[in-house]
Amino acid sequence: MTSKPAIGFCGLGAMGFGMATHLVKQGYPVTGFDVYAPTLERFSQAGGTPSTSLSESAKDKQYYICMVATAQQAEQALFSDDGIVKGLPKGSVLYLTSTVPSSYAQHVEKKLGHIGRGDIYFIDAPVSGGAIRAGEGTLSIMAGASDAAFEKGKFLLDELTAPSKLFIVAGGIGAGSNMKMVHQVLAAIHIISVSEAFGFAARLGLNGNDVREHIVGGKAWSWMFENRSVRTLKEDYFPGASAVTIILKDTGIITSMANLVDFPVPLCSIAEQLYITGLDKDFGPNDDAGLVRLWTSQPVASIQSSLSEEDKQAKLELVSNLLNGIHLCAAAEGIAFAKHLGVPLAQYYELCVEAAGGSVQYKEQGANMIDILEGKHGQAAANLQSYRDGLKVTIAEARDKKIPLHLGNGALSLLEQAGKDVNLTSLLKLYSVQ
Amino acid sequence: MTSKPAIGFCGLGAMGFGMATHLVKQGYPVTGFDVYAPTLERFSQAGGTPSTSLSESAKDKQYYICMVATAQQAEQALFSDDGIVKGLPKGSVLYLTSTVPSSYAQHVEKKLGHIGRGDIYFIDAPVSGGAIRAGEGTLSIMAGASDAAFEKGKFLLDELTAPSKLFIVAGGIGAGSNMKMVHQVLAAIHIISVSEAFGFAARLGLNGNDVREHIVGGKAWSWMFENRSVRTLKEDYFPGASAVTIILKDTGIITSMANLVDFPVPLCSIAEQLYITGLDKDFGPNDDAGLVRLWTSQPVASIQSSLSEEDKQAKLELVSNLLNGIHLCAAAEGIAFAKHLGVPLAQYYELCVEAAGGSVQYKEQGANMIDILEGKHGQAAANLQSYRDGLKVTIAEARDKKIPLHLGNGALSLLEQAGKDVNLTSLLKLYSVQ
Incomplete structure (x- = not known):
């Protein structure tokens, strides 16, 4: 008994x-x-x-x-x-x-x-x-x-x-569901950023294994990248572990709620359109790591790179720039939305840092963002120029090579909107709807 | 002789x-x-x-x-x-x-x-x-x-x-080319909005001929819609009259210049990613009106609508909402960029109203926007709530039916960023980088 x-x-x-x-x-x-x-x-x-x-x-x-x-x-x-x-x-x-x-x-x-x-x-x-x-x-x-x-x-x-x-x-x-929802702001953006990064890299001639090695452990790390990239490299999508339909459902909860309370979630909206585009290609029941197929049909782990070591490193940096810019703006979008909904920010931070929404950018800049929103202005003027400059170099290459970077361009638009002296305060202001 | x-x-x-x-x-x-x-x-x-x-x-x-x-x-x-x-x-x-x-x-x-x-x-x-x-x-x-x-x-x-x-x-x-470039801000956004509108409509079960009849002559009219829709309905894309590669090239001029001078062009960026996505599908040499195939493979003029007359009218309104919101934000993006570059605004207005960048929204709200930017604040507080509300209803339907609305969501994000009391001034402020 x-x-x-x-x-x-x-x-x-x-x-x-x-x-x-x-x-x-x-x-x-x-x-x-x-x-x-x-x-x-x-x-x-x-x-x-x-x-x-x-x-x-x-x-x-x-x-x-x-x-x-x-x-x-x-x-x-x-x-x-x-x-x-x-x-x-x-x-x-x-x-x-x-x-x-x-x-x-x-x-x-x-x-x-x-x-x-x-x-x-x-x-x-x-x-x-x-x-x-x-x-x-x-x-x-x-x-x-x-x-x-x-x-x-x-x-x-x-x-x-x-x-x-x-x-x-x-x-x-409702408080638990709201907390989960703002966590999913990060998840929704990070998941598709893994595919955008791998797709971009593949079309620059980088092997996916090199990309993973470069990103995991670096500044452009995210929990989702480390987790999903295993399946991306193995093409373990059928069904894999987490279907496109699941993250699409969660993303729809975010964007519906955002519309309901008139809050902007530009990056989540972009992510949502990409998940829907995945559905259109019948990727719905497959693992979300398989969305890299929106960018390339070639298995990313099988790409034979013909780049010199120097070129390879330069192009890997472009991929880092892309993810850094996206993760930074995702942190701003999630934290600002949490603030708007009255979700306790310290708890939100603690949760995400260790959970599926985590990224180095969230851990480092997210802490500064929360300080700003709570009236502690220590890092308010911290310059984000390097993120913008990095994204600009990346996007110029993508434009030249005709590679779509939906989230990367969305993040750059935000950093441009944040003004000449782009900093944490001006970035967060884009989300401060009065 | x-x-x-x-x-x-x-x-x-x-x-x-x-x-x-x-x-x-x-x-x-x-x-x-x-x-x-x-x-x-x-x-x-x-x-x-x-x-x-x-x-x-x-x-x-x-x-x-x-x-x-x-x-x-x-x-x-x-x-x-x-x-x-x-x-x-x-x-x-x-x-x-x-x-x-x-x-x-x-x-x-x-x-x-x-x-x-x-x-x-x-x-x-x-x-x-x-x-x-x-x-x-x-x-x-x-x-x-x-x-x-x-x-x-x-x-x-x-x-x-x-x-x-x-x-x-x-x-x-250079002044002629700058004027052309800011004209193309409207063209770049409007051209792909024609396909987004027809694709959305098709997936709601509307026949393309009904869509054209509803839009041309109404508030959601644009020069591009009237012009391109003829080819959309006839599937006259091979090669049609204006290749995807041409508008992609023009869009790249806009986004490159915008990045160079650190100006945000979020809707042009979204348009650019869609044109590149078209290239990926080998639509590059085809007429840009054929980009409706990013949304549906069905010829839009052959859709047998099974909707009641009331439903049909309601769904046509959703298409109008979509175009109205996009055209409004396109006008803001073009006019604000022109102002930033020192392009004479009165001349820009006169040019666009009668040229390929024209739309009812540009004609009506664009005039107010220029007044605001030139310090005449007559319409500054004109409320844009109805545009936002219209887009929200449209986008809720698209979310429900799993139809991607890239530009529509981009426009809604801008109108949400513009704050609770969204008006012409707060919309233009999103583009006023100091």
Whole structure:
């Protein structure tokens, strides 16, 4: 007889499967629901209890995790006639760990009240970190809920995350989703920047392995670059680990919310158009690292570079310039949007530095940006000329070689808009809508 | 014996052929050079004298027009060992009517001096209006030169243009090219907006003929839309009348110059990436109206709309919103860049309203923008909320239907950056780099 409580789980996709089986390994009896039979079979082999009924999967479970892909799916899974909420016992804890608009998380809270299930402790707790960390129980989690809900349900979040990676965000239901959304501003921009960088490099005659070696560990590093580039080099896109449709969905949450509150997110918008263009090419179900195919059909790891060592180094610098400029502006876009939404900036910073949204630029310049927005003007006038100059050299080469650099040009437009004496303050001002 | 002087002409492409044969019809003996033999044959049939040598085509010609495609071609044609300048007699007038960077026109002037041909009267005189108007002698011409050069050579510009369409731009050599460049800011954005609008409409289930009928004559009219849509509907792209490579070249002149002087041209940059994407799809030699194929492979005139009349009207409005927002921001981008470069704004306005860069938005809001930039603040606070709201509805639909709207999103980002109380002044401020 186990001492650990039974858990219900819905949505055994790449992330959900990792989370659910991690809980199984920790000794929890987990009943998992999914619409895809082979996944249920795999879950059973991993020691879980498969279920083909949502309400059955929730029956007698004091703790239930919903990890479906979209708000639409969550609405169906939670509230359909034979859904999760129907099955949940009185006073149970319901975790929504999907990435959804904060307004949707708030809708769930209200609806539970309206249908007489205000007894359920609801926790808005989107996650980040990818399938591997899901399986290790070291995800980043951004959670918002009532104190009572956390008192009863926080222990299970602790199981899914490493101690420093659980972020309890002030503000109740919706606060976790808002934090995740502003984290995804970085993710949305960084993911497609990996493909833009590799595509640009390939068309300059650089081998992808050289590009990875040059970027990882340098100033142009991002978590996404290090993570995605492995799959780019192996062409591990089918299905890979994270589909284009997933990041497109997250990007759409950002741009919809931005439009709703009249906030500019120019780089996220550019990223969104590129993800949609990927869909048009039927890349939707493939790994997002495969979007490099928007730039080149050649496998980037197979390019035979005929460049001299000197030329090669010069061209690798152009790729660094590109990523540095994009990461800098992505940091400004994310931090300014977080500020606009009232997301706690110190927490946002701490979260992103160690999570999938991290980059050297975010770590270094992001800290200065937050100081500025919080009225500490130490680095306010720090000159960004070198970023702009770097981007200009890169973009002149791209123009000459006729290589599209959507994000790179978007970043340069922002740095030009920031004025002759481009600095952190003038860059952030582009986002300060009054 | 003719009383009209002999003219030399180099570059019998779509525009050049129209210009040269128009002069033939006006009774000028015209000797034309081109590298493509069938064109020379056609020119001969039209009454011109074909030549296969550049210096021969210039021999004894007091007036010579160079209408090649690029600055690189001009350099070769003018200054090679067997080039035009070599053949020109003393005191002759040389017109460069190609669209080139103003810095290149200035280089020609200097080089003529350096090689001891300061006797040549050089006129920097790019043109606009398309092949049909070239053949009618009603092109718009933007000319800069010394008074002495105009005194001797203006009569020939008068032959190529209608009376109200010759713009003598103050500032000498380079001033004509700068005027043309800022005109092309509008052209570069408007041309690809035609394809974005038709592609969006097609994917909403609208027939292209309905779209044209709705746009032409309405607020969302542009010269480019009316002109290009004829070819879009007929799929007249092979080669059509104006290749993607031509507008890409002009766009590159704008973005290079903008980077040189650190001026932001976000919409032109987006347009440039789309033209390059067109090249990637081998659309380069095709008419730019064929870029609608970046959005849909279906001929837009053959779409069988299954929409109710009410739905159809609502969706046509979304297309209008898209074009209105783009045209408004294009006007701001062009006018602000003109101001930055010291291009006379009143003349720029007059030129564009009647030329290929024209749009209802330019005509109406452009006038207000110029007032603001010239310190007359009458319409400064004119609210642009309706443009932004219109774009937001359009873009929400595009997001929902997964249709990429690159320019539309770029325009919305600008209107969001312009702040809560978006108006003409706050929009123009995005371009006021100090």
